[in-house]
Amino acid sequence: xxxxxxxxxxxxxxxxREIFCWEMTSAAVTCGxxxxxNAVGALIIYASPMGTVLRCPACEQPLVRVVRTSNDYxxxxxxxxxxxxxxxxxxT
Amino acid sequence: xxxxxxxRGFRGRQRSVEANLPPGQYLTNDFPVLSAGPTPRTQxxxxxxxxxxxxxxxxxxxTWDEFQALPRVTIQADIHCVTRWSKLGTRWEGxxxxxxxxxxxxxxxxxxxxxDGGYSTNLPLNEVLGGKAWVVDSYEGAPLAPEHxxxxxxxxxxxxxxxxxxxxxxxxxxxxxxPGFWESLGYHNDGDPWREQRYQGD
Amino acid sequence: xxxxxxxxxxxQRATVIETVRETPQARSLMLALPHWQRHRAxxxxxxxxxxxxxxxxxxxxSIASPPEAPYLMLTVxxxxxxxxxxxxxxxxxxxxxxxxxGPIGGYFTWQASQSGPLLLVAGGSGIVPLMAMARHHALAxxxxxxxxxxxxxxxxxxxxxxxxxxxxxxxxAFAVFYTLTRGAPPGWxxxxxxxxxxxxxxxxxxxxxxxxxxxxxxxxxxxxxATMALHLGHAxxxxxxxxxxxxxxx
Numbered sequence: 001x002x003x004x005x006x007x008x009x010x011x012x013x014x015x016x017r018e019i020f021c022w023e024m025t026s027a028a029v030t031c032g033x034x035x036x037x038n039a040v041g042a043l044i045i046y047a048s049p050m051g052t053v054l055r056c057p058a059c060e061q062p063l064v065r066v067v068r069t070s071n072d073y074x075x076x077x078x079x080x081x082x083x084x085x086x087x088x089x090x091x092t
Numbered sequence: 093x094x095x096x097x098x099x100r101g102f103r104g105r106q107r108s109v110e111a112n113l114p115p116g117q118y119l120t121n122d123f124p125v126l127s128a129g130p131t132p133r134t135q136x137x138x139x140x141x142x143x144x145x146x147x148x149x150x151x152x153x154x155t156w157d158e159f160q161a162l163p164r165v166t167i168q169a170d171i172h173c174v175t176r177w178s179k180l181g182t183r184w185e186g187x188x189x190x191x192x193x194x195x196x197x198x199x200x201x202x203x204x205x206x207x208d209g210g211y212s213t214n215l216p217l218n219e220v221l222g223g224k225a226w227v228v229d230s231y232e233g234a235p236l237a238p239e240h241x242x243x244x245x246x247x248x249x250x251x252x253x254x255x256x257x258x259x260x261x262x263x264x265x266x267x268x269x270x271p272g273f274w275e276s277l278g279y280h281n282d283g284d285p286w287r288e289q290r291y292q293g294d
Numbered sequence: 295x296x297x298x299x300x301x302x303x304x305x306q307r308a309t310v311i312e313t314v315r316e317t318p319q320a321r322s323l324m325l326a327l328p329h330w331q332r333h334r335a336x337x338x339x340x341x342x343x344x345x346x347x348x349x350x351x352x353x354x355x356s357i358a359s360p361p362e363a364p365y366l367m368l369t370v371x372x373x374x375x376x377x378x379x380x381x382x383x384x385x386x387x388x389x390x391x392x393x394x395x396g397p398i399g400g401y402f403t404w405q406a407s408q409s410g411p412l413l414l415v416a417g418g419s420g421i422v423p424l425m426a427m428a429r430h431h432a433l434a435x436x437x438x439x440x441x442x443x444x445x446x447x448x449x450x451x452x453x454x455x456x457x458x459x460x461x462x463x464x465x466x467a468f469a470v471f472y473t474l475t476r477g478a479p480p481g482w483x484x485x486x487x488x489x490x491x492x493x494x495x496x497x498x499x500x501x502x503x504x505x506x507x508x509x510x511x512x513x514x515x516x517x518x519x520a521t522m523a524l525h526l527g528h529a530x531x532x533x534x535x536x537x538x539x540x541x542x543x544x
Contacts, residue, residue, distance in 0.1 A: 005125075006513050007537045011354065013399035014340045017303050025401035041401025046128050047539060049175045050254060051277060053128040060130060062210070067278040069291035074278035088400060096350065097307060097393055099343040101385045104351055105377045 009043035012052050015066060016040070019073050022085050029054075032081040033061035040064070040083075113178050114285035120177040125239045132208035132238075132259050139243055141227065143192065145265030147199040152192075156243070159229075162187045167226055169249035171256070172285040184247055186228030189220045192263070200265035204272065205246050208259040213272035214281070215248065215255060217265075224250060227260060252283040252290070302331070305342060308394040310386055311365065316453045320371040320419060321383045322358060327394065332361050335426035336403035336508070336536075339368065339396030343378060353378045356422040356510075356536075357397065358454075360429035366394075369453060371419035402508065402536045406434035410506045410532070411499045414442040415489065415519050417511020420538055421453050424510055428458070432465040440468045443497045445489050445515065447476040471497045489515070494522050501527035506534075513537040 009025055016024040025041030036058035043054040043063060051067035056079075065076040077083065107118040136156040143152040154162070166185050172178045189203075203220055206212045215225070229236050229244040236242035241258030248255045254274050275281050280289035288294060308325040315321050335357075342352045359367035372383040386392070404412070404427045412431070414424040421444055431440050446452045452472065462470045473485030473493065485493055499505035507528060509519045516537045523533050 005127075005539060006130075006517075007539050008402070008535055010338075010399050010402050010536050013338070013401075014303065014354065014395070017398060023400040025399050039401050041399065042535070046130065048126050048128040050126060050274060050279075051128060055129065062129075065277055067274070069278040070294070072278060072291075076277055096305075096342070096344040096348075097391060098346050099381075099392065100390055102343045102345060102351075102381050104343070104345045104349045107349060 005047050007045045007047055009039070009041045009045060009054050011045050011047070012054060012064075012066070013041070015052055015068070019066070019075060020085075022087055024085070026086065026088065028084040029063055029080050030082040030084075031056040031059060031061055031063055032079050034059040035081070112180075114172050115288045116290075117172055117176055117178040117285065120179055123179065123240065124173070124175075124177060126173065126175065127209075127239070127258065129209050129211075134208055134243065134259070134261075136243060140261070141192075141244070142262035143196050143265065144262065145198055145200050147267060148265060149197040152196050159187065159227075159244075163191055165226070167228070167247060167249075169247070171249055171253050174252040174254055174279065174283065174285075174290050178285075183232050184226065184228040185230035185233075186226045186244070186247065188223060189225045189227070189263075190223065192227065193217075193221065193265075196265070198265045200267055202266045202269045204264040204266055204270055205257050205260050206262055206264060207257050208261055211257050211259070211273045213246070213255045213257045214270055214275055215251070216269070219251070220248065224248065250284070252280075252285050254279065255283055302396050302398055305393045305395050307391045308366065310388050310390045310392065313386065313388060316369060317371075317451050319383070319451065320369055320453050322367055322369040323382065323386060323392075325366040325368065325392065325394065327366060330366065331397070333357055333366075333397035334400070334403040334405060335360055335430040336423045337397040337399045337426075338423070339366070339394050340398060341368075341378070341382070342393040342395075343381065344393070351378050354398070356426070358422045358425050358429075360426055360433050362430065362433040369419070369422045369425075371453075402510070402534050404430070404506070404508060406430060406436040406438070408438075408506060410438070410504045412438055412440035413498045413505045413507045414440065415494075415507070415509045415511075416442065416444045417489075417515035417519075418446060418451070418538075419453065420509075420511030420516070420536070422510075423536060424508060425454055425458075427508065428461055428465075428468060428470075431468055432461055437467050439499075440465075441497055441499070442468070442470045443473070443489065443493070444470065445473045445475060445511070448474060449479050449482070489519055489522070491522050491525065494519065495526055498523075498526070498528075501529070504529070504532060506532055508534050508536075510536040511538060513539050 013025045030037045054064040063079040067074040170180045225248045228247045245258045246260045312324040338356045355368045358369045370382040373379045
């Protein structure tokens with residue numbers, strides 16, 4: 001039951017592209033809890049229509065939380081220590 | 093290209109809108125599983141339920157067996173998920189928050205329910221007292237399944253269902269309100285389905 | 295203005311120019327888009343469907359066509375009780391329009407310029423983005439050795455079977471291996487079991503060659519194969535996964 005709902009950070013690529021001006025799944029994010037660094041595309045998502053929570057694959061700490069309300073995006077990146085974005089003109 | 097285009101022949105999931113549902117809700121007969129994280133699996137031997145808070149004279153803790161010995165009630169309720177499905181006449185069994193909170197002395201005005209899996213939700217005390225909220229461990233006559241919040245979840249049927257938070261492990265009684273997992277991320281602080289309080293500002 | 299860059303997050307009206315039945319459960323849709331920027335093999339698009347009453351459903355689908363193709367190809371497998379896939383597999387006709395945005399994603403992508411031998415592992419419809427990579431490999435004339443391991447239930451469920459056979463013949467650097475998990479026809483020469491450590495070691499490359507490994511399919515298969523690859527000594531950073539699963543409604 002659990003396993004079939006687990007997805008990669010890739011699944012949030014479209015949503016993140018609505019907020020950021022760069023393709024974000026290639027960005028590297030460092031977990032504020034355990035210090036592991038992974039590509040956003042390699043984070044873990046559990047599909048929920050309430051919102052998108054991207055978790056550290058090592059310790060499951062939420063790193064990025066996004067909710068799209070009627071008019072706004074709510075973005076919480078307090079679980080991430082650092083996000084490194086490499087602009088890639090081919091993938092904008 | 094902002095105007096969506098109607099897709100020829102597409103009907104979508106069956107959405108039955110009924111008069112007795114809160115605005116914007118449709119009826120479902122299954123029980124969708126929503127969660128934004130792994131399902132915690134806490135062994136009953138390690139499970140406990142605590143009530144804590146700065147104004148508490150004495151914190152309270154129940155083991156699973158002690159919790160089972162508390163006075164139990166059966167609840168029949170309609171539930172309304174903020175993602176627009178509603179389910180009517182669900183049957184639960186558990187312990188009223190009135191029963192739990194009667195066993196502590198405090199001066200708090202808000203409850204923050206905390207859970208395995210890192211979730212939390214906040215409610216004013218007067219919204220959970222008077223037979224309006226329960227900690228339930230049984231659904232339709234069977235032990236509550238882990239994907240639906242077992243061993244025990246909160247049940248606050250007069251609020252959107254995210255406030256009936258799964259895998260509940262305790263209550264913090266607080267003088268101040270403190271938004272929970274979803275309430276701090278754009279969802280409405282009160283979440284009354286009849287007033288369609290889905291998001292902040294609704 | 296014909297090739298002006300349109301943001302990948304802008305919804306476009308794609309026209310279905312051709313449909314191809316791939317298996318009893320899967321169909322490919324060939325789409326023409328008014329503005330399309332060259333995608334990368336492995337990227338996906340989002341498809342949005344709208345009912346007259348305003349209800350919408352949105353799903354992600356991997357792109358099956360290589361960057362070199364003049365059209366966009368999606369291959370969709372019907373999910374029992376699904377909301378969107380039965381519509382795309384059984385209802386949509388040539389000439390219909392779909393709202394599409396993309397290309398999306400940059401992590402699970404492969405370009406012929408990348409180094410290291412390539413190991414592609416597909417489970418079921420997880421073949422789709424890997425097919426874009428295999429087609430790109432052939433069309434780009436890549437000499438990077440590439441192996442595809444494709445797990446399907448039965449031989450009838452193998453998507454692109456004929457084309458894969460053709461690619462394996464024509465592309466000198468590409469080989470395909472199949473495994474069937476629910477019975478094989480008489481004379482079947484491929485594997486007949488779930489992917490296991492022995493199979494992965496047989497078909498894959500030694501860790502010393504630093505292969506790039508792409509795994510796509512249902513979540514349990516992807517996680518099992520990724521764990522095996524780590525166990526065989528492949529570096530985490532060389533393993534990329536794409537789990538196919540429910541997207542949690544619209």
